[in-house]
Amino acid sequence: MPEQIVIVGAGQGGFQAAASLRQNDSNARITLIGEEPGLPYQRPPLSKSFMKDGDPARLLLRPKTFFEKNQINLVEKSRVSFIDRAIKEVETKSGLRFPYDHLILATGARNTKPPIRNVEAHGLHDLRTLADATAMRSAVGSARHAVVIGGGFIGLEFAAQARAAGIEVTVVEMAPRLMARVVSPGISHLFADMHLAMGTQLVFGQPAVEILSTNNGVASGVLLADGTELEGDMVLLASGVQPNTGLAAAAGLEIDNGIVVDHMLQTADPAIFALGDCAAFPEFCSGKRIRLESVQAATDQARAIARNLTGNPAAYDAIAWFWSDQADWKLQIAGLPKENGETHLIRRNHNTATALWFSDGILTCAETVNAAGEHMAARRLLASGLPVTRSDLEMHEYRLTDYLNSTLKAP
Amino acid sequence: MMRAPYHPGNTDKSMPKITFIEQDGTQHEAVVSIGSTVMEGARDNDIAGILADCGGACACSTCHVYIDPAWVDRLPPKESMESDMLDFAFEPDPLRSRLTCQIRVTEALDGLVVFLPEQQI
DSSP states (O other): OOEEEEEOSSHHHHHHHHHHHHHHOOHHHHHEEESSSSBBSSSSSHHHHHHHHHGGGBBSSOHHHHHHHEEEEOSSSSSSEEEEEETTTTEESOOOEEEHHHSEEOOOEOOOOSSBBBOBBBTTESSSSHHHHHHHHHHHHHEEEEEEEESSSSHHHHHHHHTHHHHHEEEEESSSSSSTTTEEEEEHHHHHHHHHHOOOOEEEOEEEEEEEOOTTTTTEEEHHHHHHHOOSSSSEEOOOOOOOOHHHHHTTBBHHHHHOOOOOSSSSTTTEEEOOOGEEEEETTTEEEOOOOHHHHHHHHHHHHHHHTOOOOOOOOOOEEEEOOOOEEEEEEEEEOOTTTTEEEEETTTTTEEEEEEEEEEEEEEEEEOOHHHHHHHHHHHHHHOOOOOHHHHTTTTHHHHHHHHHHOOO | OOOOOOOOTOOTSSSEEEEETTTOOOOTEEETTTTBHHHHHHHTTTTTTTOTTSSSSSSOOTEEEEGGGGGGSSSSSOOHHHHHHHHHHSOOTTTEEEGGGOOOOOOOTTTTTEOOOOOOO
16 A cells, blocks of 8 residues: 655645655655645745736646646645544545545744734735735735835835835834844845835834724725824735644644754654744754744755655755845845854945854854855855854955855865 | 746647756756746756756756757856856856756747756755
8 A cells, every 4th residue: 555645735845745755756645735726836926026927827836737747636725624643634624534644734824913903904915825916916006105014025025016116115114124033234224225215115113003994994004103104005914924833733743833843854743744834843053943934944844854754864954045036136045043143244335245144153144135156155155064164254355155165176 | 028928838839849858868858938937947847857946036056957068159148146156056067057047938949958967956
């Protein structure tokens, strides 16, 4: 009897798990269950290229024929509501049952609904799915002034697109700077300058307390804690996500800011794995339990689980990387800062910069702006496992490519 | 730049053919829509050696190929971002390496031959 593998969640991580499992094992019976209609697609472009071209076909991870040819049983529009660990079976809301030998949870994350009054206002946008992005594109077409709550990747990627389309844009960020959770202050300030130069208004340090609405209940602006009213005929809520852990929690699996897994991405139940935005795993350098919202982490973890389930086990130890496209600027991040880290910012010119994170004098993370080569060099250096010291880099004017080339040439 | 409507799975005789050759010599012929990228063509034809982790944003280097020498000069030149990313792809070749997400398919690309690297990193 071939092994039965069920994957819950048909986002990019769940899809990759199915594809890699099939690549490694021609016999397994693979079922991929997703809530949304249609074929699995990429989310990162929803706030980037899709806002421009609006072409959903470009987003598809594979055509329909791929699933047929590879015998991946794709179950659309189905939400798994229950895991029966005793008999190893999942059940969907509509009553479909799928037995499993191994179960992979790729349930992703959902958008946070912060404690803001009237957050259920009609016409308030948030971005998670293709349907959300399609609604936003259509709203941008007739909007004059967009108010964005949240100065993170998605809020800023959208703001840049909307501004380029000629719309007035105001971004409201509760923290004192942009992208405060993911980049160092120097990079935040560079991006703030770029958005201001585009004509976007930035409001810092003020939480939104209420979604204003018209008499018909349609979102029409945002009220800030200091009483400022910002009017906007399009309002986007982009204030982060939280992991979808309810299914795992109900099945008795441990949750700690995500579904807890070990370095093999396995839960305490050896039949169940978790990956991507919903999984809390031990980071291989520090051993600290972390959760990443990153398409790279989701796909690398999917490949690792596929290896583990097909007789080629190895611990998950990929270097994390992230990117964001805002206007014509590309932000790339390689590695992760540590708690005791300190940063060193190098500005090459008005739109090129690198911020390096050091802990105890050792490089742990590189944030680059319009410096793809430096980003790639950082990934290579961090993956090598060899410590890169601050003084090593200082001798090369903090140019990672130069330093890497010098070490490659060294005898 | 306006792009032609993009319909994967639609194949007609006017669509360019691109050949992907694996390390062991196995050839895959892919019929690719005009207006898509070579990476999208590979993905839609299930060419296993093209990972395209970032989905075509020029943010990774996992859609790297070596262009057949006869075709190198017939492709639009690399922009600096692509060159930078390629420097640290797996065993890049200064002349022949390209990121397939940065090559837009036109009629002129009919018959293009590309070679897949041993791995994508």
